[in-house]
Amino acid sequence: MENIAHLRDILVSHSLRITDCRKNVLQFFLNRESALSQSDLEIEFTQYDRVTLYRTLNSFLTSGIIHKIPNSRGVATYGLCRDTCSPDHHEDNHIHFKCNHCGEIQCLDDQLIPEVTMPKGYLMETVNMIVDGVCAKCT
Amino acid sequence: MENIAHLRDILVSHSLRITDCRKNVLQFFLNRESALSQSDLEIEFTQYDRVTLYRTLNSFLTSGIIHKIPNSRGVATYGLCRDTCSPDHHEDNHIHFKCNHCGEIQCLDDQLIPEVTMPKGYLMETVNMIVDGVCAKCT
DNA sequence: AATATACGTGCAATATAGTTGCATTTATGT
DNA sequence: ACATAAATGCAACTATATTGCACGTATATT
Numbered sequence: 001m002e003n004i005a006h007l008r009d010i011l012v013s014h015s016l017r018i019t020d021c022r023k024n025v026l027q028f029f030l031n032r033e034s035a036l037s038q039s040d041l042e043i044e045f046t047q048y049d050r051v052t053l054y055r056t057l058n059s060f061l062t063s064g065i066i067h068k069i070p071n072s073r074g075v076a077t078y079g080l081c082r083d084t085c086s087p088d089h090h091e092d093n094h095i096h097f098k099c100n101h102c103g104e105i106q107c108l109d110d111q112l113i114p115e116v117t118m119p120k121g122y123l124m125e126t127v128n129m130i131v132d133g134v135c136a137k138c139t
Numbered sequence: 140m141e142n143i144a145h146l147r148d149i150l151v152s153h154s155l156r157i158t159d160c161r162k163n164v165l166q167f168f169l170n171r172e173s174a175l176s177q178s179d180l181e182i183e184f185t186q187y188d189r190v191t192l193y194r195t196l197n198s199f200l201t202s203g204i205i206h207k208i209p210n211s212r213g214v215a216t217y218g219l220c221r222d223t224c225s226p227d228h229h230e231d232n233h234i235h236f237k238c239n240h241c242g243e244i245q246c247l248d249d250q251l252i253p254e255v256t257m258p259k260g261y262l263m264e265t266v267n268m269i270v271d272g273v274c275a276k277c278t
Numbered sequence: 279a280a281t282a283t284a285c286g287t288g289c290a291a292t293a294t295a296g297t298t299g300c301a302t303t304t305a306t307g308t
Numbered sequence: 309a310c311a312t313a314a315a316t317g318c319a320a321c322t323a324t325a326t327t328g329c330a331c332g333t334a335t336a337t338t
Contacts, residue, residue, distance in 0.1 A: 017304090017305055017306070017313095017314065017315070018305070018306090019304080019305075019314095019315065019316085021315085021316080022315090037295095038295075038296085039294085039295080048316085048317090049316070049317045049318075050295095050296095050317095051297085051298090051316080051317070051318080052315080052316055052317070054295095054296075054297080055315075055316080056315095059315090070209045070210050070267075070269055071209050072207045072208070072209040072215065072267075075294090075295075076295085076296085095255060097257075097261065100264065108257075108258065110258070111255065111256070111257070111258065113268075114253040114254075114255060115253075116234060116250065116252075116253060116268070116270070117250070118236075118247075118250070118270065118272070119247065119249070119250065119275065120275065121274070121275030121276075121278050122236065122270075122272060122273070122274060122275055122278070123272040123273040123278055124270050124271075124272045125239065125270075125271050125272040125273070126270070126271045126272070127268070127269070127270050127271075128209075128267075128268070128269045128270075128271075129252075129255070129266070129267065129268045129269075130209055130266070130267045130268075130269075131255070131257065131261075131263050131264075131265070131266050131267075132263075132264050132265045132266075132267075133257070133261060133262040133263045133264040133265070134261070134262040134264070135260075135261060136258065136259065136260030136261055139260050139261070139262055156284095156285065156286070156333090156334055156335075157334070157335095158285095158286065158287085158333080158334075160286080160287080161286090177324075177325085178323085178324080187287080187288090188287065188288045188289075189288095189324095190287075190288070190289080190326085190327090191286075191287050191288070193324095193325075193326080194286075194287080195286090198286090214323090214324075215324090215325085
């Protein structure tokens with residue numbers, strides 16, 4: 001359970017206003033170790049409109065509190081950024097893990113994406129790496 | 140331009156019946172160097188129903204002719220598998236590239252995904268790596 | 279070549295996800 | 309406490325993904 005002051009700090013430091021919705025959603029992210037989708041939030045927070053949750057995710061995304069995790073299903077999922085991230089510079093160069101058993105998507109913060117090289121003429125901007133398998137809880 | 144016999148061979152060797160739709164879609168994949176989405180097919184093949192194209196992609200996917208490429212937008216894209224792929228064993232361990240300029244997604248068949256290790260208790264099944272940037276055609 | 283049948287296709291309908299505009303409410307700086 | 313810029317809720321809309329069912333066709337068998 002995060003204390004409220006901490007939640008406020010995070011929001012303020014990302015130039016976001018303090019609202020109930022944002023505090024609750026942020027707390028939910030902090031309490032969970034797995035990444036979350038919009039529909040996860042809709043199930044958890046029936047008191048807020050889908051659009052509000054959608055825009056909450058968007059504000060977190062553009063302010064650099066969370067990052068988007070690519071996946072092969074058609075559902076966007078989001079994970080908390082590390083403390084070292086800022087809106088213009090992300091340090092989310094870790095591997096993401098999708099468990100085929102429980103379905104959870106996790107940030108493996110300590111497994112860094114290895115360096116790769118591109119063919120001639122290609123300009124590399126961001127790199128994502130997603131491993132599918134069975135997570136520690138399900139093995 | 141692929142010859143028809145070759146298209147038939149590919150379909151037959153994956154236990155799929157020969158149909159116009161499948162031949163045309165497969166040819167389209169072979170002629171393009173970029174990955175394709177369902178909507179790409181809908182634009183190209185107005186003579187076929189969306190659902191037919193959807194199921195064509197599905198049959199190609201489960202029979203191992205194409206593979207799904209994860210991406211952060213909510214649109215599934217597909218790339219041709221290498222000749223060495225079979226339905227039960229895929230060799231698509233290459234990096235995918237998404238161009239932020241032209242939007243194309245390409246298979247970098249020769250850029251292999253580097254080996255990575257998982258934390259204790261994690262079981263690795265498949266690995267995906269997606270690089271975003273600017274492709275050779277757009278630089 | 280005729281034919282049975284399993285498989286492919288088209289249509290209709292539904293489900294799910296993502297997005298915008300607008301009126302109303304609320305957080306925040308002064 | 310008040311003005312204002314931002315957040316919220318509602319309604320509507322778009323795009324994408326998916327299923328059931330009836331009908332048509334590729335293929336194996338004879």
